[in-house]
Amino acid sequence: MNVTFYCPWDKDRRVNYNSPYSEAKGMEPKPRVLPAIIANTQERLNQLLDKVSFAPEVMLDLMDGRFVPSQSLLFPMRLRDDQSYQLHIMAEDPLRWVQGLPGEVESVAFHLEAVGDPELVSRELERLGFQVFLALNPATPFEEAKGLLEGVDGLLVMTVEPGGYGAPFTPDALGKVSEARRLHPSMDLEVDGGMKPETARMARKAGANVFASGSYIVKSRDPLEAYRRLLKAVE
Numbered sequence: 313m314n315v316t317f318y319c320p321w322d323k324d325r326r327v328n329y330n331s332p333y334s335e336a337k338g339m340e341p342k343p344r345v346l347p348a349i350i351a352n353t354q355e356r357l358n359q360l361l362d363k364v365s366f367a368p369e370v371m372l373d374l375m376d377g378r379f380v381p382s383q384s385l386l387f388p389m390r391l392r393d394d395q396s397y398q399l400h401i402m403a404e405d406p407l408r409w410v411q412g413l414p415g416e417v418e419s420v421a422f423h424l425e426a427v428g429d430p431e432l433v434s435r436e437l438e439r440l441g442f443q444v445f446l447a448l449n450p451a452t453p454f455e456e457a458k459g460l461l462e463g464v465d466g467l468l469v470m471t472v473e474p475g476g477y478g479a480p481f482t483p484d485a486l487g488k489v490s491e492a493r494r495l496h497p498s499m500d501l502e503v504d505g506g507m508k509p510e511t512a513r514m515a516r517k518a519g520a521n522v523f524a525s526g527s528y529i530v531k532s533r534d535p536l537e538a539y540r541r542l543l544k545a546v547e
Contacts, residue, residue: 341500341521343546345539346371346398348504348526350384350477357385361392364529366536369396371504371524372417376403379426380475391416400447400504400524401426402474407436421445421468421502424457434463445502449474454488458495465500466522467492471515472505477527481506486518493519509545516546 347364348371351357364370377383380402391397391414398419401409406422420442427433430446437444447468448457461467469488472479482505489501502522503515512523525542532538 341498343516343521343523343543344369345529345543345546346522346524347529347535347539348373348400348524349530350375350382350526352384352386354387354390357389360530361395363535364539365392365395367395367539369398371398371400373526374399374401374403374409375475379403379423382475389414398445398524400468402447406433410437410440410442417442419443419445419465421447421466423447423449423474424460425449425452430460431463434460445500447504448485448488450482450485454491457488458491461492461496461499466502467496467499468502468504468522468524469520470505471503471507471511474505477531479505481511483511483514486515486520489515489518489520507542509541512542512545521546 346369347367349360350373351360372385374385375382393416395416397417398421399417400421402423403409404426406426410420420437422433424430424446434444443465445466445468446457446460446464447470449470450473469485471482471485489503492501500522501520502524503520504524507523507525508528523542523546529535529538
């Protein structure tokens with residue numbers, strides 16, 4: 313599918329002063345769990361958001377079919393107004409996908425591997441009013457991101473190969489979390505992929521405080537209970 317539009321979504325952005333992203337810099341970051349959503353239609357997106365309506369924050373996985381083989385959220389999204397959202401852009405040209413996003417999207421994660429000038433992308437996302445997370449694939453060394461972290465609000469470390477639900481957990485990626493926590497004690501450090509209580513505890517011990525979980529929560533028979541178990545494991 314060739315996508316040629318420039319995401320003509322609502323241009324009015326709102327500031328949510330109760331957002332977890334509004335915490336003062338320097339404070340110890342609290343553990344948070346974000347259900348992760350993959351959807352190809354608005355109808356499916358609505359179904360999944362209703363399924364995780366208990367969660368104050370949700371990760372939205374946008375995939376262009378080029379940076380990763382899968383596709384997701386390549387349409388003008390409409391979102392619930394009682395949640396905040398992180399848009400995880402697994403796509404080439406990430407700035408293309410943030411123009412006119414719904415106001416409920418408060419943070420954007422883009423992949424270092426997808427851009428030529430990550431500092432330019434970070435500055436533009438900040439100018440547009442987003443909290444900015446830099447995302448790293450499992451094979452990308454921490455050294456490639458180390459000098460960029462002063463210019464972002466958080467680091468997202470992929471603990472699976474990106475592109476869909478159910479990929480195997482990559483524990484070696486947690487070394488990047490430990491190194492980032494040593495250098496940035498108050499930064500949001502997020503992990504995404506293979507998160508269930510056992511692996512989330514490993515990531516928490518490494519220094520992560522934000523845990524994105526797709527299949528463990530979304531595909532559970534009881535998503536709320538799965539969410540609670542995961543949050544309890546990292547508190």
